[in-house]
Amino acid sequence: MKIITSETKVELGQRAAQHAAEVMRRAVSERGEANIVVATGASQFEVLAELIVAPDIDWHRVTTFHLDEYVGLSELHPASFRRYLQERFVSRLPTPLRAFHAINGEGDVAAECQRLNTLIADLAIDVALVGIGENGHLAFNDPPADFQTEEPYIVVNLDEACRRQQLGEGWFGSLQEVPQQAISMTIQQIMKSREIVCSVPDERKAAAVKASLQGPVSPLVPASIVQRHARATIYLDRASASTLDS
Numbered sequence: 001m002k003i004i005t006s007e008t009k010v011e012l013g014q015r016a017a018q019h020a021a022e023v024m025r026r027a028v029s030e031r032g033e034a035n036i037v038v039a040t041g042a043s044q045f046e047v048l049a050e051l052i053v054a055p056d057i058d059w060h061r062v063t064t065f066h067l068d069e070y071v072g073l074s075e076l077h078p079a080s081f082r083r084y085l086q087e088r089f090v091s092r093l094p095t096p097l098r099a100f101h102a103i104n105g106e107g108d109v110a111a112e113c114q115r116l117n118t119l120i121a122d123l124a125i126d127v128a129l130v131g132i133g134e135n136g137h138l139a140f141n142d143p144p145a146d147f148q149t150e151e152p153y154i155v156v157n158l159d160e161a162c163r164r165q166q167l168g169e170g171w172f173g174s175l176q177e178v179p180q181q182a183i184s185m186t187i188q189q190i191m192k193s194r195e196i197v198c199s200v201p202d203e204r205k206a207a208a209v210k211a212s213l214q215g216p217v218s219p220l221v222p223a224s225i226v227q228r229h230a231r232a233t234i235y236l237d238r239a240s241a242s243t244l245d246s
Contacts, residue, residue, distance in 0.1 A: 001226060002233045003213065005241045009201040013046025016129070016199045016235040020047075021054035023127040023195050028061050033098065035123045037185065037193065038089060039067045039139070040081040042169050043131035045088075047199045051129075052092045059095045065120060067130065068140040069103035071155065071181040079171035079178075103183050109155050113183060116153040120189070128193035132200045135161035136208045136221040140184035145222035152189040156182055168204075187225055196232040198223075203239035210243045 006012040020036070027034035038048070069081045076083070082102045090100050101119050104112050136143060142159040163178040172178045190196065200209055212223035213234060226232040236244075 005236045007238055009046050009237050012201055012235045012237045013050045016047045016197050017050030017054055020051060020127050020129055020197050021057055024057055027126040028058050033061045034126050035063045037065045037067055037125055037128035039130045040084045041131055043199055043201055048089050059093050059097055062097050063099045064097055065101050066103045068182050068184040069105040070179040071105045071109055072179055073105055105183050109183055113153045120152045125193040127195045127197055128190050129197050132208050132212055132223040133162055134165045134204055134208055136212055136223050137162055138223040140182040141187055141222045143222055144219040145187055147187050147219050149186050150188055151186060153183055154186055156184045158182055191229055196226060196229050199235045200240045201237045205240045206243045209240050214245055
C-alpha cells in the first residue's frame with residue numbers, strides 16, 4: 001500500500017487519474033484491452049473529470065464495470081449511480097467504451113447480481129477506482145463487511161451512517177428517501193484487481209482514513225482491507241490526511 005498526499009482535491013484527482021490512465025494504456029498495449037471498475041460519489045468528481053481527458057487511451061478497448069448501485073432507485077433519480085456515470089463519464093468520453101456494465105438495482109436484484117457475476121467471472125480487472133466512506137466502507141460494503149464471500153456482486157444492507165453520508169452530500173432530501181439496500185461489488189472482488197486507485201478527499205473522511213490505513217484490518221473498518229493489497233495506492237488531500245501519524 002502506498003499513500004500519496006496532495007494539497008488540493010483537484011491535484012488529488014489529477015494524480016489518481018494519471019495513475020489509472022497509465023495502467024489502462026499499459027494493459028491495452030500488452031493485451032489489447034483494459035478492464036476497469038469505476039466508483040461514484042463526491043470523492044470521484046475530480047478523478048473522473050481528469051480521466052475523461054487523459055490522452056492516448058483507446059477507450060474502445062476498455063470494458064468498464066460499475067462498483068455499486070442502490071436497490072429500487074430509478075435511473076432518473078438524481079442519486080442514481082447509473083445516471084451519475086452516464087452523465088459524468090460515459091457520455092463525455094471522446095470515443096465509446098467497448099462495454100459499460102452498469103448495475104440495474106430495479107427489478108430482480110438476485111438475477112442482476114447473477115448477470116454481473118457471469119460477466120466479470122473470467123475477466124482480470126486492471127484497475128479499480130474506489131473511495132472510502134465516512135463509516136469506513138469500501139464500495140457499499142458497510143461494517144461489518146463480508147470479507148469471505150467469493151461472489152463478485154451481492155445485495156447489501158446500508159447502515160445509518162452510510163445513509164446519512166448520502167444525505168449529507170446532497171443526493172437525497174431526507175434520510176427516509178435513502179434506500180436501505182444496494183447491489184455492491186464485494187470486498188474479495190475488489191481485492192482481485194491488479195491495482196487499486198483509492199481517492200479520498202475532504203476532512204469529513206479523515207477519521208475513516210486513519211482507521212482504514214493505520215488501524216487493524218477488520219470487517220468493522222471494511223476499507224482497512226486495502227492494507228493487504230500489494231498494489232493499492234491511496235490518494236489523499238491535506239484535509240483527509242490530517243489525522244494520520246507521520
